[in-house]
Amino acid sequence: MKNILSANWIKSPKLSQECEICYTKQFSTEKEVKNASLEITSLGTYVARINGNRVGDQVMTPGWTAYRKRLQVETYDVTDMIGAENKISVGVGPGWKGRYFTGNERCAEYFLGVRETALICALAIEYADGTEEVIVTDDTWVTELGKNVYSDLYNGYKYDPLYVDPKPMDAVVFPKDTNILIDRDGEKIIEQERLEAKEIIITPKGETVIDFGQNMTGYVEFKVKGNKGEVVTIEHAEVLDAGGNFYRDNLRSAKAKAEFVCDGEEHIHKPDHTFFGFRYIRLTGWSDEIKKENFTAIVVHSDMKRTGHFECSDARLNKLYSNIIWGQKGNYLDVPTDCPQRDERLGWTGDAQVFIKAAAYNYDVERFFLKWLADLRADQRPWGTIPHVIPDIFDCDENSSAAWADAATVCPWQIYLSYGNKELIETSLQSMKDYIEYIEMQSRDGIWCKSWHFGDWLNLDASDVGKCDIGTDKDLIATAYYIYSSNILIKAMKLCGEDTAEQEAKRETSILAFRREFMADGRIKPEFATQTACVLAVHFGISDNIAETAAQLNELVTECGHLKTGFVGTPYLLHALTDNGYAETAYSLILREEYPSWLFSVKMGATTVWEHWDSLREDGSMWSTDMNSFNHYAYGAVADWMYGDMAGINVDENNPAYKNIIFKPVTDSRLDWVKASVDTRMGTVASEWKKADGKTVYIFTVPVGSTATAYLPDGEHVLKCGVNEITV
Ligand code: BGC
Numbered sequence: 001m002k003n004i005l006s007a008n009w010i011k012s013p014k015l016s017q018e019c020e021i022c023y024t025k026q027f028s029t030e031k032e033v034k035n036a037s038l039e040i041t042s043l044g045t046y047v048a049r050i051n052g053n054r055v056g057d058q059v060m061t062p063g064w065t066a067y068r069k070r071l072q073v074e075t076y077d078v079t080d081m082i083g084a085e086n087k088i089s090v091g092v093g094p095g096w097k098g099r100y101f102t103g104n105e106r107c108a109e110y111f112l113g114v115r116e117t118a119l120i121c122a123l124a125i126e127y128a129d130g131t132e133e134v135i136v137t138d139d140t141w142v143t144e145l146g147k148n149v150y151s152d153l154y155n156g157y158k159y160d161p162l163y164v165d166p167k168p169m170d171a172v173v174f175p176k177d178t179n180i181l182i183d184r185d186g187e188k189i190i191e192q193e194r195l196e197a198k199e200i201i202i203t204p205k206g207e208t209v210i211d212f213g214q215n216m217t218g219y220v221e222f223k224v225k226g227n228k229g230e231v232v233t234i235e236h237a238e239v240l241d242a243g244g245n246f247y248r249d250n251l252r253s254a255k256a257k258a259e260f261v262c263d264g265e266e267h268i269h270k271p272d273h274t275f276f277g278f279r280y281i282r283l284t285g286w287s288d289e290i291k292k293e294n295f296t297a298i299v300v301h302s303d304m305k306r307t308g309h310f311e312c313s314d315a316r317l318n319k320l321y322s323n324i325i326w327g328q329k330g331n332y333l334d335v336p337t338d339c340p341q342r343d344e345r346l347g348w349t350g351d352a353q354v355f356i357k358a359a360a361y362n363y364d365v366e367r368f369f370l371k372w373l374a375d376l377r378a379d380q381r382p383w384g385t386i387p388h389v390i391p392d393i394f395d396c397d398e399n400s401s402a403a404w405a406d407a408a409t410v411c412p413w414q415i416y417l418s419y420g421n422k423e424l425i426e427t428s429l430q431s432m433k434d435y436i437e438y439i440e441m442q443s444r445d446g447i448w449c450k451s452w453h454f455g456d457w458l459n460l461d462a463s464d465v466g467k468c469d470i471g472t473d474k475d476l477i478a479t480a481y482y483i484y485s486s487n488i489l490i491k492a493m494k495l496c497g498e499d500t501a502e503q504e505a506k507r508e509t510s511i512l513a514f515r516r517e518f519m520a521d522g523r524i525k526p527e528f529a530t531q532t533a534c535v536l537a538v539h540f541g542i543s544d545n546i547a548e549t550a551a552q553l554n555e556l557v558t559e560c561g562h563l564k565t566g567f568v569g570t571p572y573l574l575h576a577l578t579d580n581g582y583a584e585t586a587y588s589l590i591l592r593e594e595y596p597s598w599l600f601s602v603k604m605g606a607t608t609v610w611e612h613w614d615s616l617r618e619d620g621s622m623w624s625t626d627m628n629s630f631n632h633y634a635y636g637a638v639a640d641w642m643y644g645d646m647a648g649i650n651v652d653e654n655n656p657a658y659k660n661i662i663f664k665p666v667t668d669s670r671l672d673w674v675k676a677s678v679d680t681r682m683g684t685v686a687s688e689w690k691k692a693d694g695k696t697v698y699i700f701t702v703p704v705g706s707t708a709t710a711y712l713p714d715g716e717h718v719l720k721c722g723v724n725e726i727t728v
Pocket of ligand 1 (some may be wrong): 339344350
């Protein structure tokens with residue numbers, strides 16, 4: 001990035017917050033072009049064309065960052081697109097407008113105090129004779145209202161191919177420094193897969209609905225002709241209701257609608273500035289015959305490389321695993337989001353941190369998180385708080401919630417463990433320290449007691465379904481998380497060669513306070529005893545008698561026969577059991593298919609992981625009409641147990657990035673075989689076990705350059721590089 005620094009920010013003189021603005025510039029070249037590159041970014045999402053041809057294959061550019069401080073610039077090689085007479089045109093839509101819940105004025109300001117969309121770009125042309133020319137955005141560019149006559153991330157869009165702005169106007173240059181411009185640091189956002197329509201359904205209400213067979217994130221490409229002036233619409237939904245009718249109440253205020261104004265000509269069309277979370281679409285206003293082949297769902301997400309694979313002898317678990325993968329695809333579209341469909345789609349820190357370990361097995365998420373963590377640091381307040389969502393469009397700075405804000409420690413550390421990125425730890429260290437210091441200010445005698453928290457979000461301890469955050473004591477959760485994050489900070493400081501004595505002393509104070517306040521005789525006191533409370537005391541190593549607290553956890557689970565945990569307890573529940581001799585209970589939980597369980601949604605036909613254990617109930621009713629996403633990856637965190645315990649593939653904290661591999665597979669009589677593999681920085685790591693003649697055959701693959709140990713029922717086995725087969 002260099003030429004863009006001499007370009008100007010331009011916008012349309014028309015106040016236009018909810019449509020696309022098209023910026024154009026014509027120019028001619030008389031000499032032979034040797035090289036041409038376009039540096040570009042926008043406030044809003046842009047689609048650039050030169051002489052009618054789309055520049056690059058990325059969508060939803062420039063992605064979503066902490067716009068006030070960081071805006072990504074892409075550089076495209078456009079050498080082959082330049083001719084003698086040229087027209088560059090850039091359509092800019094609102095995209096990730098700084099708005100949450102349609103109509104929330106507090107967030108309606110665009111980025112950086114600008115309410116309208118805006119563009120900045122520079123086209124540099126190097127001629128064969130050695131001369132150079134740079135065309136930059138300035139007031140000679142023309143602006144028109146674009147053919148996306150309505151455009152909104154949540155509501156969708158209306159596209160009119162015949163629309164021509166009757167009054168194009170010169171662009172207005174406005175002052176805005178270029179300090180926020182950075183080269184793209186995230187993954188590209190790319191169209192990844194194309195899904196054919198599975199079925200055309202005429203619902204009991206008589207509506208025409210197409211089922212793509214998979215809940216996903218992206219948009220529909222469709223072929224349409226229609227009669228001139230006719231408006232065809234496509235609305236998006238994740239599920240059908242109990243009566244088999246199109247259901248979209250759970251999208252809340254997001255209209256998630258595509259409208260196309262027919263001109264009587266045949267078009268193949270897809271949107272430019274939005275995406276949807278859906279499995280079904282409802283068609284209205286179509287006079288064309290509805291044919292399956294005219295509709296294709298295009299899956300869009302960040303261009304991460306798939307690294308992990310898991311399979312076992314139980315088809316239901318394989319389906320759960322597939323649902324988790326789809327959850328990641330659907331919610332890793334530039335920012336790790338809670339859900340991709342309703343009027344939210346935000347980078348909720350809690351969701352991101354509970355899922356990151358699973359995510360890093362499934363895909364190479366290093367670059368994806370380097371970007372998001374840069375945004376987290378950019379949005380962190382000087383006094384240490386981490387906003388609930390990153391990028392922070394809530395403008396929330398007074399409070400950090402335990403288990404959400406801990407993304408500041410958990411996420412960098414996981415990226416370090418999975419990929420060995422020590423530089424990220426160095427870069428994140430101050431942010432971690434500031435956050436921990438904020439907690440210490442919010443604590444009294446080692447108990448983090450002064451902040452508001454989301455608690456064990458969506459747990460089943462509270463009898464009142466509407467009370468999502470009631471259940472496990474919030475000070476207990478917060479203090480446990482302080483200890484967990486302190487553990488990470490101490491490891492990070494050690495890695496950076498810093499003295500940790502003071503931090504260790506503070507952590508010790510909290511550990512003792514936790515035990516004093518919430519525990520007695522190695523058990524969580526009865527008034528605080530929930531599954532999640534035990535899970536945290538065990539998994540974060542806080543209890544002074546881990547075996548006893550784990551036994552209490554096992555009792556709590558076996559007494560009621562199922563899990564009751566929410567966002568905070570669920571990710572570690574099976575680990576806490578398996579690590580302490582209760583693998584059979586852990587397996588019973590993951591193999592259970594009655595509500596509440598992971599397999600309940602699978603039994604109910606889910607193709608992604610749900611927000612609630614009972615988003616859809618057996619009788620066909622819904623958890624609620626509002627907060628009810630069918631594509632929420634948080635509970636999909638269990639995939640890290642599937643890789644790490646069922647298949648037994650683990651990194652060694654002291655020698656990360658799979659330089660030393662710890663294989664610890666845990667078998668169960670209800671499964672015949674399990675196999676998994678992960679493509680790591682060292683090469684492919686694989687683990688497999690299968691039952692044969694009353695014995696278990698283990699097969700481990702260790703990449704060249706790695707060391708590995710397998711911990712099996714008969715003891716430790718030091719493995720060699722290549723394939724190792726051991727029968728026990
Ligand atoms: C989101 C969650 C998020 C939560 C905060 C919800 O609306 O969808 O996933 O973490 O708010 O508790």
